[in-house]
Amino acid sequence: MTSLAIPLNEAPTETVSKGRVPGNKGIWVGICCEFVEFIVLFVVYFVARAHFPDAFEQGADRLSRLSGTVITLLMVTSSFFIACSVATMRAGQQRRSLYWLIAGLIVSLGYPIAKYFEIQWNLANGINGESGIFFTVYYYLTFNHLVHATWGILGILWVLARHLFGGYSPEDYAGLEALACYWHATDIIWLVIFSFFYVLA
């Protein structure tokens, strides 16, 4: 009995002295794996860029900057809304938290829609995966990011369903915060991709 009680008493002290884990440990294992995956993909980008600097300088001019900017605004805004959902939950405003999360979901759904129109625009302008090294790397990175964002959107749907049925409270909102951390990490990755392909001409 005594040996069972000791770890329970020590846990809060350890949390305070070492800092908190936003969300839960599981999501941070996932985020670290996501970062490692994208670091590998970014290295592919840098190696290709170092070998073919001209192709990368001219490539961005052929892409739709409008699409890249719209997707970035959607990512940043949905990230903000979900951060507000966490903040209002902490403040004990559960209904507001739910509304922020719904807003975050609606805005995040704009990303795959904008991506669809971007690809249509690309194909209409003769840009596909075989249009050169720049576009091969562009499709490789952006599709990978879309896959990760889709997982995030599915995560938002799951958390929203739990939220609707009162699954979170100001005392226990780890699941909501875990989703928020994943979405923020996916947002940071998109900001890098945006600068790679749409800004650096």
Next chain:
Amino acid sequence: MNDSIKQPSSAIAPLSTAWLILVALTLIAPFLGLWLHGVGWLQLLVAGIVWVKGWLIARQFIEIELAHPFIRRVMQGFILFTPVMLLLTVFLGNHFARWATL
């Protein structure tokens, strides 16, 4: 004593400020490539903007200053990786290409 321990924030205002800065930087970014085409320090500016945006999200949205040191280091390392690599590729591109040739 507990007053000195920072708690996660429930305020919307700092999140709104961070979001407005992120939107402003996003709207400026596409024009940088057009206005500063061929200017040497464009890459430096873009690398700086990428870092600032990542730092804002990590600090305001994820609140890494309150997080466990491992999480803090992972986030800081990832946010710093791209700007540094971008500058290395721009200024030492030939060396990097030679080093990365199979």
